[in-house]
Amino acid sequence: MNALPARIGALLLLALALSLATEGFATATNLLNVLRQASLLFLVASGLTLVIIGGGLDLSVAANLTLSACTAALAFKATGSVAAAVATALGCGLAVGLLNGLLVAVVRVPAFLATYGTLWIASGAAYWLMAGRVVYGFPPALRGLGTGFVLGVPTPVWIMLAVAVAGGAFLFLSAAGREVFFTGANEEAARLSGIPVRRRRILVYGLSGLMCGVAALVYLGRVNAAEAGLGDPLLLPAVAAVLIGGTSLFGGAGGLAGTLVGALILTTVTNGLNLLDVGAAWHPFVTGTIILAALGADALLARRGA
Amino acid sequence: MRRVTAALVLATMLAAPPTARAADETIAAFSKNQVDPHFEGLRIGVDQAAAALGATVRHYVPTRPNNIAEATSQLEDVVAAHPAAALFMAVDARAQLPGVQRLIASGVPVVNYNDRAGDAPFVSYVGQDDFALGKAIALHLFDHLGGRGGVVILEGVRGSTTGDDRRRGFEAAARERPGIRILASQPANFQRLPALQAMENIMQRYPRIDGVIAAADAMALGAVEALAAAGRANVPVVSINGVPEAVEAVRDGRILAIAEFNGFRIGCVAANLAIRHLRGENVPREVLLPGAIITRANMAEWLVPFAQRRCPPPIPAT
CATH class of the missing domain: 3.40.50.2300 (Response regulator)
Known part of the structure; x- marks a missing residue:
């Protein structure tokens, strides 16, 4: 829980080092650029954070993003309607999420396996629907969700902030949110104290799926194309963003502010590597080292504090 | 047992008229993913060239794009399935080299196509520079x-x-x-x-x-x-x-x-060479197809959907 200040410290240290190392980093446009790049990762990771806090896991997020984006793209091409694309993305995301929720809460399949199964189903459905095609070219109304600006700040950043605030309010201010924490901390105790564990489970998986639908719209807006492998690079970074942010893999502790910081750390690393023109061969090594350094600093600080 | 198998093989060979010799000619064709249209074009080229010579094709594509583990286990499946010939490209040349060497050692002629898969006794390499x-x-x-x-x-x-x-x-x-x-x-x-x-x-x-x-x-x-x-x-x-x-x-x-970088043509030529090799022709050890520079002036040719394209004329035997 108390990892958050240390992770914010790690992010600030990383930012400080990059501002000294390269002129391109500490500019308003680059910071907005990093926020915009982090938004997609954060949106995918945000619902996942709720699931993990509730003691579950959702491995299907990236595949759900893919399927939601592909179905939305096809819906737009079939109807020419942006509203249809939005409804399809959100509906598809939510449906996959609810399927996860039912599998975990009602059929009682372990979360890892249930969502591993839906990962394959969602990707398989995307491969089948797309059949090797790329669907591309969307109208300004949809593109705006990814490339637009409101008051000088990119639209996806506003969406990210809105999700962070609404999600935080849900987790920490609503009864249902607190029940998610209890469920994750000790399912048996939660059940005995009258918390509707099953309904809370379905709720968090449904929200996780819905956020994949939102992320799918931002993706289509930004990239202007959908293909069956589009979400693949996001699964591990999404899980990493949640855990770097201090949410416990064992449930019961965490929050969206941490996930935001986690997404920003991962995005900032790539931004820095690009700005410094670090050779491709070094990217994986440097990324791993910085992530471990960010986590290790925290562990050291915690030990010294104790 | 071996005699029964031999008799069966003989029977099928006799039963098949010479032109339909292709009935046993199943070609295993590897490609890296189902998402990149380049490989979609390549598979269509393979299918078209094989159909022209009356051979059948079975495609092996990892369901997770470019997944080394899955591609490697598919390679093992193909060693077991023992097709008449294979068209191979590696997702990871170093990781898959032992597998493709085993496939060749098991008696399956293999044409390496699209990109170089390392040092193995391939029948031929078909790609671009x-x-x-x-x-x-x-x-x-x-x-x-x-x-x-x-x-x-x-x-x-x-x-x-x-x-x-x-x-x-x-x-x-x-x-x-x-x-x-x-x-x-x-x-x-x-x-x-x-x-x-x-x-x-x-x-x-x-x-x-x-x-x-x-x-x-x-x-x-x-x-x-x-x-x-x-x-x-x-x-x-x-x-x-x-x-x-x-x-x-x-x-x-x-x-x-x-x-x-024309996957369709690479697929056409590789399948054509593999089947002609099976039928006893001497095919070139290496075919490097030239690549045009596509600009606004000449681009129309590449807007034709893969399924409507025609394979180039076969490369002459050596």
């Missing part, structure tokens, strides 16, 4: 820029032969044009979103970029979106591949030019 493609398209951009300016390179996957050879080609071209400066050369994994984000990042550092070289179409299209969103749509972008979506971008002036 990635270094030459990289160099040609980079020179095209540099000459368009009048031989001077700052250029950004978006690389594929470091460690893949395709990606590395293309990058060496870009760099060789830059050495021939001393007025060209490589501002940044960054990896984008042959994918759209990583290319878009790498381009967004590099633009933060360089207020002026005169041109962009992408090692594949998907990355070029990602870069084009990033440049357009930043109001820099006038920066010329060049690429390698020539999938229909990218050729449309050439038509619309969003991509300057593409060095053709």
Whole structure:
């Protein structure tokens, strides 16, 4: 829980080092650029954070993003309607999420396996629907969700902030949110104290799926194309963003502010590597080292504090 | 047991009229993923060439794109299935070399196609010269820029032969044009979103970029979106591949030019050579297909959907 200040410290240290190392980093446009790049990762990771806090896991997020984006793209091409694309993305995301929720809460399949199964189903459905095609070219109304600006700040950043605030309010201010924490901390105790564990489970998986639908719209807006492998690079970074942010893999502790910081750390690393023109061969090594350094600093600080 | 098998084989051979000899000719064709239209074109080329000679094709494609573990286990499946011949490309040449060596040792003739899969006794290699493609398209951009300016390179996957050879080609071209400066050369994994984000990042550092070289179409299209969103749509972008979506971008002036890396033709020629080898012909050890430079002036040919294209005439026997 108390990892958050240390992770914010790690992010600030990383930012400080990059501002000294390269002129391109500490500019308003680059910071907005990093926020915009982090938004997609954060949106995918945000619902996942709720699931993990509730003691579950959702491995299907990236595949759900893919399927939601592909179905939305096809819906737009079939109807020419942006509203249809939005409804399809959100509906598809939510449906996959609810399927996860039912599998975990009602059929009682372990979360890892249930969502591993839906990962394959969602990707398989995307491969089948797309059949090797790329669907591309969307109208300004949809593109705006990814490339637009409101008051000088990119639209996806506003969406990210809105999700962070609404999600935080849900987790920490609503009864249902607190029940998610209890469920994750000790399912048996939660059940005995009258918390509707099953309904809370379905709720968090449904929200996780819905956020994949939102992320799918931002993706289509930004990239202007959908293909069956589009979400693949996001699964591990999404899980990493949640855990770097201090949410416990064992449930019961965490929050969206941490996930935001986690997404920003991962995005900032790539931004820095690009700005410094670090050779491709070094990217994986440097990324791993910085992530471990960010986590290790925290562990050291915690030990010294104790 | 062996005698029964031999009798069965003999019976099938006798039962089949000479022209339908192809009934036993099942070709296993490997490709890397189901998402890149390049491989879709390649599979259509393989199917068309095989159908023309009356052979059957079974495709092996990892369900997770470019997944080494899955591609490796599919290779093992093919060793067990023992097809008449195989068309092979590696997702990871080093990891899959022992597997393909076993396949060849088991008596299956293998044509290596698309990109080099390492040192094994292949019947033939069919591909294109990635270094030459990289160099040609980079020179095209540099000459368009009048031989001077700052250029950004978006690389594929470091460690893949395709990606590395293309990058060496870009760099060789830059050495021939001393007025060209490589501002940044960054990896984008042959994918759209990583290319878009790498381009967004590099633009933060360089207020002026005169041109962009992408090692594949998907990355070029990602870069084009990033440049357009930043109001820099006038920066010329060049690429390698020539999938229909990218050729449309050439038509619309969003991509300057593409060095053709033609999966459809590679598939056609590789399947044709494998089947003719099976039928006792001596086929060339290596076929490097030339790649055109696709520009606005000549792009119409590459807008034809793969399924409506025709395989080129067969390469003569040696």
